Amino acid sequence: MATSPNYSWPEPDNTDLVKNGALAIRTMGNAIDTTMATMTPKSTYTAKGSIAAATGASTPANLSVGNNGETLVADSSTSTGLRYQVPVNANPVLNSAFQVWQRGTSIAVTSGTFPYTADRWNFYPNGANNAHTVSRQATNDTTNLPFIQYAGRFQRNAGQTGTGGVFLCNSFETINSLPYVGKTVTFSFYARAGANFSSASNALAYKVYTGTGTDQLSNTGYTGATAFISATATLTTTWQRFTGTATSSSSGTEISIEFSHTPSGTAGANDYYEITGVQLEVGSVATPFKTYAGTIQGELAACQRYYYRWTTGGTSTAWAGTGMNYSSTNALVMIKLPVSMRVNPTSIDVTSTASNYRVLGPSGTGAVTCSSVPTLDTSHNESPLLSFATAGSLVAGQGNAAGANSTNSAYIGFNAEL
């Protein structure tokens, strides 16, 4: 018997008898019917842009086109396993992988204070006897994490008995917040607990706030604070990824993310949690983690808009800048900042040891050790002017250089944080 060239439907041979035609037609018709039953019906395509997806094996279903500019992503929570969403999933969380620690990689935090620790991360252990140490740690995990090298560890010091709330926040400037207000956004992060993490049930609360102020820090007050994402992660000693999705208030003008918990009892040796890979993005799916800038130099520069610390970089006699002696005891020195800060620095921070700093003296006299610590004279977001005081020996009007006095302890920090 002959067959059709593509689907091999049975056809009568040229020499078959006419009296067998009815049977031949029925046989071929049944074969065609069987084939057509395996095909996606035309009605699956309901409108312009429709594509055929599947809700299961051999179960086609329409997937309507998304909005202009959206792309298709996998999403196992939908019936078809697919979803249209905006393609640009930028992450506005600066230092989201704890790569930048200009203030040092291990920072002691006094109870009841709210300093910045890792760049852009403000930490506030409330109450007394609640001293903490914030430090950079290697994740040491390439199975449960997407190859993120570092995490931030937030540890109540062993023996501390304070049980005040502990808050960690990363607040965005208004200019970086507006793309995320009035939209469905997804928050995600990786976290794990130390063996003695003392929060009840190993709970770490996480929230994403909108506020109605401008450029505020949520740890020190947030006008019109509304936590549009608020949930609790139950940590284990193994890295896990946690996500939350909600729509932010369209009246928000700033966004801040916050982690909090309440310690209990007396802190053991490992009363800490660690987080990394913190991400906020438009859409209802947590996409693979990526940092804000994508490169370490980009991430560093982004952080330096808020804080820049000059250090010796291992050269204990390094010079920070040059200027002119204003008098025999006062050297004015301009520091050229590597990045234009978001505003003029509101303060500078240095060590409290004056002798950590020096000024290049007149020819033949060598360096002159400072008699008090460097201070801010005139702030500017690119070229602030500092004053280096000495007991004398400078010549007014001469040029100078100022910097570290044979110690790597010297530093000068410029603060333009929220």
Place this chain on the structure above:
Amino acid sequence: MTIENYLSTDGVEMILVIDGDKAESMTKAEYDRRQAEQSTPIVTNEAKTK
């Protein structure tokens, strides 16, 4: 903690705060703003009252 007043070369009132192993200098206006921040209870949202 010690607090010292000084004038910038432009005559602006400045403050130097020395606290332990750290020192920080700023305008007096910034110092006053921080003092107000420290003295105001941080209860602007429910989380800070824990």
